[in-house]
Amino acid sequence: MNQKSNPEPCIRVLRAGPLALLQDSGRFGVRHLGVTQGGPADLYSWAWANHLTGNPWGTANLEITFGGLQLVAGRDLEIAITGADMGATIEQRPVPLWQRITWKEGEILAFAAPVSGLRAYLAVCGGFVAEPVLGSVASVTREALGGFCGMGTKLETGDQLSVYSTRGEPGDGPLQAPRDAIPDFRQPAVLDLLPGAQIAHFTGRSLFDAFNTWWQVDDRADRMGVRLTGPRLQCQISTLVSEGINLGGVQVPPDGQPIVLLNDRQTIGGYPRLGSLSPLAASRLAQCLPRERVKLVARSSEAALKQYRGFRALFYEKSR
């Protein structure tokens, strides 16, 4: 695991950009207290960034939304950038994504704007140094929990970031993701949905529409949830007694426009649900820009489980 032997800052934030957040795998075991999960909106790309830098599952890395971030290295660092293509450069040279690279002391790493996808992940060998709050460093701005200062704030210009020194095993893990492991965010997203209990309360027409529509991602989309616009879905029940809601839950408020709940969602809610996206489908949705089109596809939990376990098997030897 990480060693706290090298805590002096070695990355300086030259320009913070709109939204860069430190995220580990999330905050668990406290949801009954009303504390949300947090963690990477695109778990898939986040996990690969750690994998490529030899970091164990759960290591905190940076989630960079919309780009705009500029950093300078205070010493040579091994890093990997995955997720969205933000036109990242080091000293104006394009940075190859989904592979481990060396970022040399004094060089400026700059993220421009989304070319494809919405969120990039920057992992550093050893992992970023931050003190866990309620068991996690996951940054949740609304709850003022996590992040580098513990108050859930996003990166600010001038911040100094520290990185744990590695145990001297820089060869650990693959240096490059295989081509078929790299998602193409330019393709319209097809999202696996596991039907939920209230699906029977939607009208036949609405069920047809739900799975035969190219939904449009609304600009009301953030780490709490993503609203989809399209045909109005009608459910015979309009509200429920509030109950726990899980990652990927697709809730349908009375206006008939679904909201897919992501990492920073409230812990309980009272709208009927069509079902839940599979974890990897939620990851994919988190890379969609407003006005992009997505399709929902009903999937069995067996198939989704097989896919998820296959993904996690890549990281088995590093889990906890």
Next chain:
Amino acid sequence: MSRTPALHRSTLESAGLDSWIVRLFEDIDEHNLPWLSALSRRCEQVFGGALVDLVPSYTTLLVVFDPLRVSPSEARTMLLRILADLEPDDSSHEGQVHELHTWYDPRVGPELSRVAEQAGMTVSDVIDAHSQQVYRVFALGFAPGFAFMGLTDPRLECARLETPRRRVPPGSVALAGRQTAAYPAATPGGWNLLGRTSARLFDRERKGFSLMRVGDQVRFVPVSREQFEREGGDTTPMEPSS
């Protein structure tokens, strides 16, 4: 005391790859709580290290497990087995009792007079009605440590504000429908404010973090402004239309 179960009607509903909603009841009722707490404890025993989170709320329990260790169908079997012989917790498991010292005053409870007017009561009757009852915590949510409690005296029933406030100060004691709550931190909010408590509702330095848990019992105790201030309460008045 617990009522005869309606548990033959409990259902399991998929909430995704890693979770089930166990629906025990249809309606909000404090008699649900001994069942929900018993179910939570049994889940902790049976799922052990494969358990990720448990979210009790009014009538349901969301059970989140690690899908690398337990498949959804295995989890379903485990839950059905638990439900088959579930017994409600007896009173020895009933939650902690909290007394929330509260300064009821129009300066920090701007809806106090409106609630009174609507109920045809005096302000001091409203304070009595709100503070003489022991509430149960039905759910936590909305924000860390925010406890939904009830049910209030039916005369105090009131709708949410038409336009939520952008900032409700921490400690604000509030009503909506027949529920009451206290805001642990400054957040937006649409509930009717009656006063402010000096209690620290959520504290990251405290063991367990949240003062209240589902099933706990809560009473609001009226205190003077002086006592409220002495106990660390913030007397900054609300801005008229904030």
